[in-house]
Amino acid sequence: MxxxxxxxxxxxxxxxxxxxxxxxxxxxxxxxxxxxxxxxxxxxxxxxxxxxxxxxxxxxxxxxxxxxxxxxxxxxxxxxxxxxxxxxxxxxxxxxxxxxxxxxxxxxxxxxxxxxxxxxxxxxxxxxxxxxxxxxxxxxxxxxxxxxxxxxxxxxxxxxxxxxxxxxxxxxxxxxxxxxxxNTRSMGVALSSATHPATGKPIFEMEEGDMEIGMGIHGEPGVRRDKLQKADKVVEEIMSYIIPDLPFITGDEVAVLVNSLGSTPLMDLHICYRKVAMILEEKGIKIYRSFVGPYATTMDMIGMSITLMKLDDELKQLLDYPCSTPYFTIK
Amino acid sequence: MxxxxxxxxxxxxxxxxxxxxxxxxxxxxxxxxxxxxxxxxxxxxxxxxxxxxxxxxxxxxxxxxxxxxxxxxxxxxxxxxxxxxxxxxxxxxxxxxxxxxxxxxxxxxxxxxxxxxxxxxxxxxxxxxxxxxxxxxxxxxxxxxxxxxxxxxxxxxxxxxxxxxxxxxxxxxxxxxxxxxxNTRSMGVALSSATHPATGKPIFEMEEGDMEIGMGIHGEPGVRRDKLQKADKVVEEIMSYIIPDLPFITGDEVAVLVNSLGSTPLMDLHICYRKVAMILEEKGIKIYRSFVGPYATTMDMIGMSITLMKLDDELKQLLDYPCSTPYFTIK
The missing domain is CATH 3.40.50.10440 (Dihydroxyacetone kinase; domain 1)
Known part of the structure; x- marks a missing residue:
């Protein structure tokens, strides 16, 4: 542990x-x-x-x-x-x-x-x-x-x-x-389990070098487990589920959240974000505001999730509205 | 990797x-x-x-x-x-x-x-x-x-x-x-190495269950390596180096930073913070403002560091001064 x-x-x-x-x-x-x-x-x-x-x-x-x-x-x-x-x-x-x-x-x-x-x-x-x-x-x-x-x-x-x-x-x-x-859709990928403090053991088993696409934040099963791919490939696969689901279409404006599940460095999250932005640009979907970091984690789980929210004028105003809390502040 | x-x-x-x-x-x-x-x-x-x-x-x-x-x-x-x-x-x-x-x-x-x-x-x-x-x-x-x-x-x-x-x-x-x-003193503890992206390997070796007190943020050697102790014990040891070094004394006011080295959950950081606050209270050192989270990391390294800054009126004013950046905002 x-x-x-x-x-x-x-x-x-x-x-x-x-x-x-x-x-x-x-x-x-x-x-x-x-x-x-x-x-x-x-x-x-x-x-x-x-x-x-x-x-x-x-x-x-x-x-x-x-x-x-x-x-x-x-x-x-x-x-x-x-x-x-x-x-x-x-x-x-x-x-x-x-x-x-x-x-x-x-x-x-x-x-x-x-x-x-x-x-x-x-x-x-x-x-x-x-x-x-x-x-x-x-x-x-x-x-x-x-x-x-x-x-x-x-x-x-x-x-x-x-x-x-x-x-x-x-x-x-x-x-x-x-x-x-x-208006909001998310999907994640896990590269490891998380350590339950009471048992000192992983909450589920996962081999180093594997990934599970679509895993939930308590370790709920995803859509498939495979060998870890390059970041761009992983992002492409996740986006291929998220975009058609709403669907998000050309001309839409979105907020983007690339979220760490706990132990994924900001370096890796921004490498993933880069590909998210490229895919959205290709599809003519405009990014209004972005958030990258640990927003909703599973303790020490390695992995990340992507969230898109389709925006209208009201949602933009509410998203931008100033707030002040221990872990999120807008001036 | x-x-x-x-x-x-x-x-x-x-x-x-x-x-x-x-x-x-x-x-x-x-x-x-x-x-x-x-x-x-x-x-x-x-x-x-x-x-x-x-x-x-x-x-x-x-x-x-x-x-x-x-x-x-x-x-x-x-x-x-x-x-x-x-x-x-x-x-x-x-x-x-x-x-x-x-x-x-x-x-x-x-x-x-x-x-x-x-x-x-x-x-x-x-x-x-x-x-x-x-x-x-x-x-x-x-x-x-x-x-x-x-x-x-x-x-x-x-x-x-x-x-x-x-x-x-x-x-x-x-x-x-x-x-x-x-006026600032810090010290950390590492529970793991970090993964260098170029080699896919840890930047140094560390057994699961070990800790190194005082390790630097690039893996520079610390003061000792031992089996991992309970959080309170680890915090006590780190504070026993930090406090006498300045020294921080009764009547001082300080800012506290409990920093994640990358993969330490906010849960664990706040458990550590609890003990930091108890030690400072015992010593009659007043906490003016606190920061808990990943502020200076080593990619996916597990561990944390504690930083104290002794404050005067000028430093308080400067610390509280509003700012707005991607990863730190004061309203």
Whole structure:
């Protein structure tokens, strides 16, 4: 094992303690629930509460995006495990300012069940909570509503956070998040597993020199496993799934995210980005704004994912809207 | 090999092409030299030019910090190799606005030689270039002026960038950078080597389960190699070198950087940060501001470093000064 931890069963609590100390300018743990990271500004008067969350191990997702004009709270589960229904509910209590709250998370069965229970508990107290589940992983199902959420989370959360910050009501914020999700497609490649801190072992087996195209961020099976190819070939294959899926067509404008799954150097990500940009240029698809780095990881997994979001004027404005959080700031 | 690249001899050029496309809002390649990344705002009228640089493989250092109110240009070498004297000189030509330029880089023999030659070439044209070499790595030598520069680069560059942005003259900017460097101490631990893209092999050998305390960012030997300890133990040992070195004492205020060497998850970095904060609290040293993440890496090396900078009012103001670059923004 090559992880810097103490007791493997304390990793989430110790991470949260360190995180809230390091970024105390932005966030704190909710006094009633140590698994809810709350913005120091929340509840923000006149603003819909934006609540994101899911299992740990994907940092900076989710807690890194709590702050000004982005998420008001993140609900924290154990590694690759949904947060509890109580924590989902407590996040509502922590951030609701009377305009209701929006839950945003990747579409996984455990998260769906527990966030839904949190919303029911809030409803019993008369607080309206709506939900948008991110379903950007093109190879996880043919049915869009069954797809998993991966790095596209970042775009959907950013858009919803900005819409809420602009004073929109819950229906409007939900509609913006739904549009962002409908316009977003992702796919990844893994070159290694990740190390589970509790076992000290990989969460699945993968030979050095292999790659798995389409693997999910918890190690869910992809479309095929093969010997590692050159970066340009890998990018071509991934783009050949993403582009026809929406489809993205000539004349479209897109935001691009080339995301590290954890241990892929920025050097390699930019080599991949170069090919993404070449393919989009060839197809007459214009890049409006790009993001390259670790946005949604699987701890120390080697690999990367590509996300495209088709933009209109509203989505451009929301993507560009200033925000300030521990792991993402626009001036 | 688990790297996503094409031809291993093209990695730097392809990275730069991808980087300047992805972050075209901030930077471009200098028209006369493809190894100089220039801010779109440079030359900035009435401002000292801030030029940083060194070998590739430490991204987001150096090029990720080129932009508004930070560095005006980064000079790019091959992997773990100094940039050429011509490129150091060309960076001056690209950013000088008549107030002179400051070279800032980690103290390595190749960089010293080549940046010095660049400064001489500029002097021949009547452009004044001063230099501050970062020497923050406490275990690299007993003599401070012989020490290497590691993640403390980030603090020294940030301070100098802000001082220049505030309109200070070259002597004042140099004095601020020198103060930042004099007040900064770092030390790291490596849990693995990094993969050199040209050979596909580790740049040095390291058994899984070992750690090397004090290793440099190019794999320079540290103070000792041992079996990997728990995070708290590792942090205690590193802090036992850093704190007495300046020394940092009760009543001091510091900035803290817990830096990933490339493949260490944010989870682990925050677990380490937690212990750093506990040790500082015990000693009555106040944390003013903290940074946790990949700021100065060695490609895919597993490990982390801790940096402390002792602050006064001027350094606080400069550290907090707004800036906007591809990999670091303060709103």
């Amino acid at each position: 090559r992880r810097l931890i103490n007791d493997p069963y304390d990793v989430v609590e110790e991470m949260l303690e360190g995180f809230c100390k390091a970024h105390s300018k932005y966030v704190h743990l909710y006094e009633n629930d140590g698994r809810v990271v709350v913005s120091n500004l929340a509840p923000v008067k006149g603003k819909v509460g934006i609540i994101i969350g899911g299992g740990s191990g994907h940092e900076p997702l989710f807690l890194g995006y709590v702050g000004e004009n982005f998420a008001d709270a993140a609900v924290i589960g154990n590694i690759n495990t949904s947060p509890s229904p109580e924590s989902c509910y407590n996040a509502v209590k922590a951030v609701d300012a009377g305009k209701g709250c929006l839950y945003l998370y990747g579409n996984y069965a455990g998260d769906v069940m527990n966030f839904d229970m949190g919303a029911e508990m809030a409803a019993e107290e008369g607080i309206r909570v709506e939900t948008v589940r991110v379903t950007d992983d093109v190879c996880s199902s043919k049915n869009i509503e069954d797809r998993r959420g991966v790095a596209g989370d970042f775009f959907v959360f950013k858009v919803a956070g900005a819409k809420a910050a602009m004073g929109a009501d819950l229906d409007e914020v939900k509609a913006a998040a739904e549009k962002a999700n409908a | 688990r790297r996503l690249i094409n031809d291993p001899y093209d990695v730097v050029e392809e990275m730069l092409e991808g980087f300047c496309k992805a972050h075209s809002k901030y930077v471009h390649l200098y028209e006369n030299d493809g190894r100089v990344v220039v801010s779109n705002l440079a030359p900035v009228k009435g401002k000292v030019g801030i030029i940083i640089g060194g070998g590739s493989g430490h991204e987001p250092l150096f090029l990720g910090y080129v932009g508004e109110n930070f560095a005006d240009a980064a000079v790019i070498g091959n992997i773990n190799t100094s940039p050429s004297p011509e490129s150091c000189y060309n960076a001056v030509k690209a950013v000088d606005a008549g107030k002179g330029c400051l070279y800032l880089y980690g103290n390595y023999a190749g960089d010293v030689m080549n940046f010095d030659m660049g400064a001489e070439m500029a002097a021949e044209e009547g452009i004044r270039v001063e230099t501050v070499r970062v020497t923050d790595d406490v275990c690299s030598s007993k003599n401070i002026e012989d020490r290497r520069g590691v993640a403390g680069d980030f603090f020294v560059f940030k301070v100098a960038g802000a001082k220049a942005a505030m309109g200070a003259d070259l002597d004042e900017v140099k004095a601020a950078a020198e103060k930042a460097n004099a």
